[in-house]
Amino acid sequence: MMVRWLLRGALVTAFALHCAAGHAQQAVRPQPLKSGLDFTGPEVRELQHDDFANPGMLWISRGEALWQEAAGPGRKSCAGCHGEAKTGMQGVATRYPRIDEGSARLINLEGRIQQCRESRQQAEPFKYESAELLALTAYVAQQSRGMPMSVAIDWQNRHNFEAGRAMYYRRMGQMNLSCAQCHQDNWGRKLGPETISQGHGVAYPIYRLEWQTMGSLHRRFRSCLSGVRAELMPQGSPEFLDLELYLAWRAGNLPIETPGVRR
């Protein structure tokens, strides 16, 4: 009888310790925090740092024009409400994704721009991954270039954070790999000819040489998922938003780099 109690106690303690250890192990940032640029060749670094040669700047130019463009029946432009992007949008990208007060749901920068377009400008929202949405998102995010990410996890978005973290550590696809296995456990090591990065999202939207065009973070998620032969969720899906929040937290205080260039 005594032995049974002792055994039960030991098992419960062991289980509790296991859970605690697992919990503490999972909510970690890579150390030291490194930008994706540290894992590319010098050519990609040079391209990103050259404000003219950076191909992403072509989308920034478009974004700059769209910011001033009147839209919808009220002929409102982004500038009409927000003023000059340089001042009005400074620091904004560092706080996304965040909880949208109206819907109490997680929303990212792309989602916020679409929401503004639809509800405030009463205009047709731009489709995810469209040239216009990429241009505007990149333009807005660029106004926070160099500023550290500052996404806070609180009672409102904790369940999103947990869901994002769970997905990050979940094995997926035919290859049965999780994000963490590459980007948390093996960053800095080689995968074929490439060096695995820590997988942060601070440079997005990016000009990806592989895509030969500008693309969103959610498109990059889809690329990774296809890489492990997992099912792809659509851009803007709740799973990707949760994952984006986890990544935003995981990036710590890394500075925004938009428009980034990656291979």
Added chain:
Amino acid sequence: MTARIQVPAKAKRGEVIEIRIAIQHPMETGFRFDDGGRAIPKNVVNQLVCRYNGVEIFRAEMGSGIAANPFLDFFTVAEASGELVFDWVDDQGQTGSERAALTVTG
């Protein structure tokens, strides 16, 4: 076509100046297929001409071997104040044009 050009606003007579141009264009090779399995037709910016006060100072004939969103960086001698005009055309006949003013002193 969205394009960006970089030309110095001012230069001294006889100075060699650097000119840069970036054009937003997919430079479709003709070797890609869409999701339906159909070949996407070739369409590249095949010619770009830069004229300085009406005189051609640089011409590029390009093919699918030039990367998407073509970028060119070349030089010219600053001779007289005036305008640099860039004109380009793709396989589908779409044209693009940009111009920049240049003030030459001395």
Added chain:
Amino acid sequence: MLKNFTRRNFLARLLTVFAWPFTQTRAADAPAESVEVMLLKVTGGARVEAGRVKLELPLLADNGNSVSLKVSIDSPMTPQNYVKSIHLYGPRNPRPNIANFYLGPRAGRAQVSTRVRLGGSQRVLAVAALSDGTFWSASADVVVTLSACYDAT
């Protein structure tokens, strides 16, 4: 078919079956005009000397879709002595003639930078035609690899 089935013609048929994969060429594999033939159109048969041209490319490309290239020629660029044109070739590209640049004495400096597509590891060639009728060249070896992960997007 079985009526004329002798050992000899069976062996002959077997040989044809095995030879088949090597006799087919897909359209994509059909050899493009070779670089030599293309160069002939530029040089008219004149000798192409190695030298005076500097071709800068990374040793290892981040991605074959976009590789930064800089070509420069040692030339005074005077009306008496200048670079007329620069021709770029990627022999392993499906269309080897990557680009041609036409300069002149007003260029001031015979230097052009751009970004090229390379369809595999290869030796890229740059040929410059000078105003005095001579041709000079340089080449650079670039290693181009495929992306580590398949991207279905």
